[in-house]
Amino acid sequence: MSDRYAPDVQEERRAAIVAGLVTAAVGFTSSFAVVLAGLDAVGASASQAASGLLILCVTQGLGTILLALRYRVPVTLAWSTPGAALLATTGMVDGGWPAAVGAFLVVGLLVVATAAIKQLADLVRAIPTSIAQAMLAGVLVPLCLAPVTATAERPLLLAPVVLTWLLLAALAPRWASPAALVVALTLAVLAGDDRSGAVWPGLAWTMPTFSIGAVVGLAVPLYLVTMAAQNVPGAAVLTSFGYRPPWRAAMLVTGVGTIGGAPAGGHAINLAAISAALSASPEAGPDPSKRWVAAVTTGTTYVVIAPLAALLTAVVVAAPPGLVAAAAGLALLTTLAGSLRAALTAADRAEPAIVTFLVAASGISVWGIGAAFWALVAGVIAHLVLRRTVRAR
Template sequence: MSEQGTPVAAGVVAAVVGFSSSFVVVLAGLTAVGATPVQAASGLLALCVAQALGMLWLALRHRTPVSLAWSTPGAALLVTTGAVQGGWPAAVGAFLATGVLVVATGLLPRLGDLVAAIPVSLARAMLAGVLLPLCVEPVLALADSPATVAPVVLTWLVLQRRAARWAVPASLAVALVVVVVTAGDAVAAGDLLPTLAVTAPGWSWQALVGVTLPLYVVTMASQNVPGVAVMGSFGYRVPWRETMGVTGLGTLLVAPLGGHAVNLAAITAALNAGPAAGPDREQRWRASVSAAVTYLVLAVGAGALTALVAAAPDGVVQSAAGLALLGTLAASLSDALADPTDRLPAVGCLVVAASGVSILGVGAAFWALVVGLVLRRVSPSAPSPTSSAGRARSGTHRR
């Protein structure tokens, strides 16, 4: 392969890996908060297009391999949140409010400082608690339906040793094959076409507190801040304020179409910004352009993939999603428990988030942060409020 083609190939790989590794989580999250299959397919399509257009703008404007993605941790949060007061329209309103907060983060440094004041251990513990029930699904499904789930798990297990990057996409491909074999007749031809469905937003304080705030926090702490750090590790500076404006505006535009959040990529950013995109650092921005074009192509398949997921036997797609999130769970647990003096508050936060409890119509993620902050306050060895998330965020004011 020629040197000129290397960034193009890296971008295609980044998009395919990013999409295939987590689209089932997005569909599951949107469905959990009330979306119909058509509305979930619309959200997936809109997210693909929005992040593609955002990447094209930032990469071409700044000649920097900035990578955008949907919020996979945010989608996992929606799965555990479940139906909210006001139904799907209220969830759409919560997504819109999240977009407003992201835009405001780029315009108002003090808002970013408030997010940075949330201890990184609690943010990661909340995410770990959200992910834990999802990551248990492969175990439960394998016990209940070994014939259909075992091929998915075995594919993931074998490729962990031989080609770890492709373990999750391959297991998802096997899951879709299982769906086609077992439920192919249940998928109508009309369901395979890409569609957009507009939903007028509704408003409820339960959705704003239980969805908007946790979605904003987990997206900032688990996507945007790490995304800046990944780019920095390869010598690139993210145009912070403009990127928050682009991703926040993207979130505002996709929300009525069913999308939950657009943000900086973290894991796949390394593919576009690292050596895989070629030896010439000045040309790696082409990888982001290539990834954007690939996402536009993948968007066409959103309807077909949603129809297949909707027709899947119980446990098959859930198992693939759980396997896809194991790496994120491991990283979240490591960060949450890294500081010995902060472990009790982190564990308390994790337990509440994993419980799925809903109080006053507000989901567990919000109460997990509340419990973690209270435990941190009363703990005799409570650390100072400064967190590594805050230190990471403080550098973004210059970007």
């Protein structure tokens, strides 16, 4: 290549690397607190939650590097943020933390099966999008209320977090959630106390167990929300930028990664959805065929920052009650808005989506099975009955 093209090539590569760094920074900082909250809710200790965050960084990082190098497509992986929100609202399942780990393992097996069995993928697609999104919205409501309740209880402590988020939401939306979380962590260090003890970096392995309540009430909704809110939109984002997503390969890699990470506390990895656009857009360089470098940079960055999991977990655990949860809730507001929009603007009647949303938001537990599963059941039943009624007319 002649010298006159070298500066353009270098600039293009620099743009891809910067885009990859931004993708990892935004993806990690905007939602790691949600992951820790979810793992804590289903029974993980501080060291087990730190292990889960660490293994998620490693598996999604290595998976991203593998897919990007193999297919030369800017495909990026991420942990399931909606799935972590589901864990946070589901709470302890029958069998405790080992049963939750077993549920994570089942999710990985189901994702691998999705890659191998067309009928399973078709069955997932048969669930109306409005119902899947309404279930996600209902799951997110309790977490998105955290900024409201925490601010009411500790207005002086939470004011800097909320104001930071509001200001950057107007000026630089991409950085609003990360910045709010950074402010929350800073306040946590200044105002927190050492209630957690030491949290050492490393993997804490748990032998999985299996219970009906955990499989039906946690694994099935976690699989469905990961597919509907992450994998399908993630593939759509890549398609919108002119790429052909390696769907089956991505399902196989994320499924195997979830299986491998489950004993260390990783709940699920999947195609990135919101942050996927950062590495696939022209911001990652003018030549679409070279943007895979951004994805490789993203994956590498995730692996490099994985050891921070223990430190961040210690800060979160020692923070004043509600502080980090409020920042996490602010980070989920955009996801909640998108889910409500998708649930209520679909061509189907709105009643099934409303039923699904209310049941999911209720937090009920019947026979040891959480609200997310019953929300899907109620929504599908309402959908089928109302559709049949309309046809009968």
